[in-house]
Amino acid sequence: MAELARRSGLSVATIKFYLREGLLPHGTRTGVNQAVYGTSHLERLRLIRALARVAGLPLHTIRTVLDALDEGPSVLDAMAITQDALVGEVEGSEPDTEARRRLAEVVRARGWNCEPGSPAYLAAERAIADLQAEELDELLAHLDDYARIADEVGRLDLQAVASLGRLDVMIRGVVLGSVLRRTLLDTFVLLAQQHHANAPRVAEPVAIDGS
Numbered sequence: 538m539a540e541l542a543r544r545s546g547l548s549v550a551t552i553k554f555y556l557r558e559g560l561l562p563h564g565t566r567t568g569v570n571q572a573v574y575g576t577s578h579l580e581r582l583r584l585i586r587a588l589a590r591v592a593g594l595p596l597h598t599i600r601t602v603l604d605a606l607d608e609g610p611s612v613l614d615a616m617a618i619t620q621d622a623l624v625g626e627v628e629g630s631e632p633d634t635e636a637r638r639r640l641a642e643v644v645r646a647r648g649w650n651c652e653p654g655s656p657a658y659l660a661a662e663r664a665i666a667d668l669q670a671e672e673l674d675e676l677l678a679h680l681d682d683y684a685r686i687a688d689e690v691g692r693l694d695l696q697a698v699a700s701l702g703r704l705d706v707m708i709r710g711v712v713l714g715s716v717l718r719r720t721l722l723d724t725f726v727l728l729a730q731q732h733h734a735n736a737p738r739v740a741e742p743v744a745i746d747g748s
Contacts (some may be wrong), residue, residue: 623716
């Protein structure tokens, strides 16, 4: 147990809590107060840590994800379950028809195979509706460009985690990548904004009478 705590970065008390809650399988008993834990226990703890501390998911949501993984889903189903957990329930007013139309056009133009009822899809609708409410037409005019960039980021994410092997390790990579990369990408955008704002502008030619 002490070695498992050291390698997972979690306290013994936390590991025992996860054992009591059924989130972590018990080890193989070798004595009254001793048990052997393997690589699968370590990877499960790393996944729980990513879901709890990095993604900030509540215990009941973590249990839902882990229970689904224990059922042996396909990689696609496991990623869908994880995505839904990360996005959570999308709350707000009634769906915006214009936002839905705009998102459908973007999805169709990109050829994306998406689930319209998924939390991610509904969150995208809400984001477009919020831009419309603020009358940010300049940003809305570039939806296709944002989708093109997102397509490349999504491809890179899946390419990065595809070689991780075990499903729980792959899902941990998806969780950490989605949460931590979000900050990285957002800050990269801010740095790019600084760069382009400071870039020298070519002066407009001035018409001089008689020239």
